[in-house]
Amino acid sequence: MALSGAEYTRDCSCPHTLPEKLWCRLVELTKIAMKFGQDHPRRLIHSFKVGVALVLISTLHHFRPSFYAFGDNIMWAVLTVVVVLEFSVGATLGKGLNRMLATFLAGGLGVGTHCLANLSGKKGEAVLTPIFIFLIAGTVTLMRFSPRFKVRYDYGLIIFILTFCLVSLSDEKESEMLEIAHERLLTIIIGSCIAVMVCICICPVWAGEDLHNEIAGNMEKLADFFEGFSDEYFNNSDTTHVVQDKSFMHRYKSVLSSKSSEETMAVLARWEPCHGKFKFHHPWKQYLKIGNQTRVCAYKIEALSAYLLHSKQNPHEVQSMIQESCTIISSECGKTLKESSLGVRHMTKSSMPNQHVANAKNAVESLKSVLRTNPWEGADYVDIIAVAAVASLLIDVVDCIEKICEAIEELASLARFVPSQLLHQGTVQPISKRDDSIHVIIIDEITPRLYE
Numbered sequence: 001m002a003l004s005g006a007e008y009t010r011d012c013s014c015p016h017t018l019p020e021k022l023w024c025r026l027v028e029l030t031k032i033a034m035k036f037g038q039d040h041p042r043r044l045i046h047s048f049k050v051g052v053a054l055v056l057i058s059t060l061h062h063f064r065p066s067f068y069a070f071g072d073n074i075m076w077a078v079l080t081v082v083v084v085l086e087f088s089v090g091a092t093l094g095k096g097l098n099r100m101l102a103t104f105l106a107g108g109l110g111v112g113t114h115c116l117a118n119l120s121g122k123k124g125e126a127v128l129t130p131i132f133i134f135l136i137a138g139t140v141t142l143m144r145f146s147p148r149f150k151v152r153y154d155y156g157l158i159i160f161i162l163t164f165c166l167v168s169l170s171d172e173k174e175s176e177m178l179e180i181a182h183e184r185l186l187t188i189i190i191g192s193c194i195a196v197m198v199c200i201c202i203c204p205v206w207a208g209e210d211l212h213n214e215i216a217g218n219m220e221k222l223a224d225f226f227e228g229f230s231d232e233y234f235n236n237s238d239t240t241h242v243v244q245d246k247s248f249m250h251r252y253k254s255v256l257s258s259k260s261s262e263e264t265m266a267v268l269a270r271w272e273p274c275h276g277k278f279k280f281h282h283p284w285k286q287y288l289k290i291g292n293q294t295r296v297c298a299y300k301i302e303a304l305s306a307y308l309l310h311s312k313q314n315p316h317e318v319q320s321m322i323q324e325s326c327t328i329i330s331s332e333c334g335k336t337l338k339e340s341s342l343g344v345r346h347m348t349k350s351s352m353p354n355q356h357v358a359n360a361k362n363a364v365e366s367l368k369s370v371l372r373t374n375p376w377e378g379a380d381y382v383d384i385i386a387v388a389a390v391a392s393l394l395i396d397v398v399d400c401i402e403k404i405c406e407a408i409e410e411l412a413s414l415a416r417f418v419p420s421q422l423l424h425q426g427t428v429q430p431i432s433k434r435d436d437s438i439h440v441i442i443i444d445e446i447t448p449r450l451y452e
Contacts, residue, residue: 080191090268098156110167208269
């Protein structure tokens with residue numbers, strides 16, 4: 001008889017027998033797995049892809065007669081799939097190509113040095129082999145310290161050292177060594193190709209697309225802060241609608257620690273082939289420039305947040321002197337970042353960010369003129385310093401926003417962003433002032449065309 005919901009909960013909360021305990025434990029693990037799949041679907045799919053790749057290797061292993069001759073060397077294909085198949089396409093391609101090229105070069109060099117050492121006899125071999133290993137392994141290890149090689153080829157250099165040492169120290173005969181090297185190289189190529197095909201064909205994860213979306217998302221996080229800054233700092237939220245959830249004011253914090261992830265994704269994106277709206281030789285390095293400027297702006301926001309915590313301690317009379325200009329600056333900065341983020345996300349060029357930057361600059365000039373007149377005569381110097389520091393930071397923020405726009409314009413030029421198009425579906429008739437009725441104009445959002 002099936003248990004009702006209450007009986008099921010009661011039985012799972014207080015299990016008595018061992019089968020009930022095991023069943024409740026299984027139900028609990030199933031719920032955890034389902035929640036993990038809902039929260040991290042791409043990780044669940046990656047686990048599925050690893051299983052599929054290994055199943056393909058095992059199927060090929062039992063396929064006669066092609067793979068029967070490989071014997072135990074087929075295990076190198078299994079090891080290659082486990083090591084090479086990464087979360088993103090770029091990481092998988094990078095590791096696969098590094099492993100294949102390093103195995104080929106190190107195997108050939110190892111066989112050559114092994115044959116050369118054998119020509120000198122047993123005593124000469126005992127001397128030459130350690131010398132070759134010392135020179136080759138030491139040189140390649142030194143190359144790993146070079147930033148140019150370490151960023152993209154570090155894994156390949158490690159495999160090169162390992163393969164060269166294994167071949168050089170092998171006791172096999174030359175003919176047997178060549179046969180083993182050929183079989184292992186072929187199985188490694190097969191494993192790498194299977195890993196790459198599975199990674200690309202089954203729900204591919206593109207590092208370049210993730211970098212693209214993260215850069216656009218980081219700008220949106222900064223825009224959220226600027227859009228709510230004036231109300232929070234000048235205590236306008238007390239007289240208007242009070243917002244309970246103010247988590248959007250702290251979303252910028254994730255931008256402060258995004259440098260390493262952006263650099264990693266930029267390196268992996270360079271391995272990826274043409275996909276979607278990203279063509280060959282896409283300027284991935286330019287995204288890093290935008291990310292750096294975005295982080296500089298985020299550090300300015302971090303400083304503004306410190307003054308935001310004590311904003312209510314400052315007299316309103318002191319704050320009101322700069323309220324109008326600061327409100328315009330924060331609002332225009334938020335609009336600039338929103339428009340820039342939208343342009344990057346849809347890969348379109350627009351003049352709207354530059355217009356908002358111009359408005360912010362005009363507000364900066366107005367703010368500077370107010371500060372030159374020293375409107376706080378007779379006020380407490382502590383309050384004056386705090387308010388003036390906020391004004392100074394907002395002036396610096398405008399410079400940061402302008403640099404972000406310049407970096408985005410350079411990206412738009414390099415990546416050939418298409419101009420944004422405003423399509424008019426009709427004309428708007430003027431509304432008479434005598435008409436007391438309420439008129440509502442609805443504008444349908446039109447997604448910019450990415451391709452002609």
